[in-house]
Amino acid sequence: MDLISMAFSFASFNLGGIAAMIAGLALLIIVHEFGHWLAAQMLGFKTPIFSIGFGKPYFVVGHWRGTEFRITPWLLGGYVALPEMGDESSAKEFMKANGLEPQGFVYQRKAIWKRAVVAVAGVTMNIVLAVVLLFGMFAIKGVPTQEAVPNTVVIYNVDSTNVTIARDAGLQGGDRIVSVDGRAIKTVDDVRDNLASHRALPVLVIVDRNGQTVSVTLTPTAEGKIGVAMGPEVRQTFKEVSVGEAAKLSVVGTYNGVTGILSGLGMMVGIVEKPANLPDGATDVHAIVGIVQYGADMFAQGMAPFVMFLVMISLNLAVFNLLPIPILDGGHLVFLALEKVRGRPLSPQTQGLLYQIFFFLFMALLAFGLWNDFTKPIGR
Numbered sequence: 001m002d003l004i005s006m007a008f009s010f011a012s013f014n015l016g017g018i019a020a021m022i023a024g025l026a027l028l029i030i031v032h033e034f035g036h037w038l039a040a041q042m043l044g045f046k047t048p049i050f051s052i053g054f055g056k057p058y059f060v061v062g063h064w065r066g067t068e069f070r071i072t073p074w075l076l077g078g079y080v081a082l083p084e085m086g087d088e089s090s091a092k093e094f095m096k097a098n099g100l101e102p103q104g105f106v107y108q109r110k111a112i113w114k115r116a117v118v119a120v121a122g123v124t125m126n127i128v129l130a131v132v133l134l135f136g137m138f139a140i141k142g143v144p145t146q147e148a149v150p151n152t153v154v155i156y157n158v159d160s161t162n163v164t165i166a167r168d169a170g171l172q173g174g175d176r177i178v179s180v181d182g183r184a185i186k187t188v189d190d191v192r193d194n195l196a197s198h199r200a201l202p203v204l205v206i207v208d209r210n211g212q213t214v215s216v217t218l219t220p221t222a223e224g225k226i227g228v229a230m231g232p233e234v235r236q237t238f239k240e241v242s243v244g245e246a247a248k249l250s251v252v253g254t255y256n257g258v259t260g261i262l263s264g265l266g267m268m269v270g271i272v273e274k275p276a277n278l279p280d281g282a283t284d285v286h287a288i289v290g291i292v293q294y295g296a297d298m299f300a301q302g303m304a305p306f307v308m309f310l311v312m313i314s315l316n317l318a319v320f321n322l323l324p325i326p327i328l329d330g331g332h333l334v335f336l337a338l339e340k341v342r343g344r345p346l347s348p349q350t351q352g353l354l355y356q357i358f359f360f361l362f363m364a365l366l367a368f369g370l371w372n373d374f375t376k377p378i379g380r
Helices: 003-011 015-042 088-097 112-140 165-169 188-196 243-269 288-301 303-321 329-342 348-375
Strands: 049-052 059-064 067-071 078-081 143-148 154-157 176-180 203-209 212-218 229-231 234-239
Touching: 015 049, 015 078, 015 112, 015 288, 015 303, 112 243, 112 303, 112 329, 154 176, 165 212, 176 188, 188 229, 243 303, 288 303, 288 348, 329 348
Parallel strands: 049 067
Antiparallel strands: 049 078, 059 067, 143 234, 154 229, 176 203, 203 212
C-alpha cells in the first residue's frame, strides 16, 4: 500500500466515530489514573499532579485535594505524580511546585504494601470499568447472541496462506455466495460439491457484495479448494436477561476477555500455539491510529460493538500494565518485590537507567505498531 492509498484510506474515516473513540480512550485513561489517585488519596499519599496525556503544552483544568489536574493534546496515556512511591522526578516536581529546593531531596517512601496497592489500583479500575460497561449493556440492551440466517453462505475470510485462489480472483470476506456454475447456493455443502465437480477447471462464482452482484471466474485446486473459510450468514440479536444474570455474565465476560488477551500475548511471543483458523495478522501489534480506526468502524456498526471494543481495550490496558516492565505498573511491583527481598530499594540511578532503556524499547514498539496501523489496518 503506497502513501497516497494510506491517506485516502484514513480520510474515509467516520468523523463521528473518530470523536467517539477518542472520547472512549480518554475515559479509559481517566479511569485508570483515577484508580491510582483514589488509592493514593485514601492511603495518605501526596498527589501533586493528575495528568491526562504527556508532555507540554498542558492546560490546568483545576485544583482539588492538593492535586493539579492537567490535560495535554498528546493522549498517549496519563499519569499521577506520586513522590512517596519513590519516583524521584515526581518528588522534585512536587518540591518545585511548593517553592522548595529539590536538589538532593529524597521523599519519604510509604510502606511497600501501600505502594503495591496504589500500583495495582489503576489496573483494578480498568477491570471494574469492563464489568460495569458489560453489565450496563446486558441489563439495558440484552446479551448479544448470533443466529444463522437459513439458506445463506458467506465467505468469512480469504486469508489462507496455502491456497490464495479466492483472494487472487478478487473474492472478499463478507461476500455472500449466490451461485457456483449457475447453480443456486443454500448451504456450504452446495459450494463444496460444485467446486469438487470443477477440480482444476474454471468455474463462474457469483457473489453478493453489499447489495451489488460480483462475478468472478476461478480455478479450484485438484482437491476442489479455493482458500476460503465460509459458513452461514450470522445475524446478531440481543437476548433479554435479568439484572442478576446480567451481573453474572458481565463478570464471566470480563474473565473470558482477560484469558483471551493472555492467550494472544502467548501467541505473539510463541509460547502458545496459534490456531489454524485464526486469520493472519490477528495477533499483530497496533498503536493509537489503528485503535481509533477500528473503534470508529465499530461505532459505525452500532453502540453494542463499540462498547464491546471499549471493554476489550480496557482489559488490554489492564493486562499490558501488569507486565513486568519498569515503565508500567507491573514494573513498580517488580521493584517493590526486589525492595522487599533486598531490604532496600534499587538506587535511583539504576531505576532511572532501566526506565530509560525500556522507554526507548517501548517507543520502538510504538513505532512498529504505527507502521502496522498503516500497512495492515485492523479488520481490513
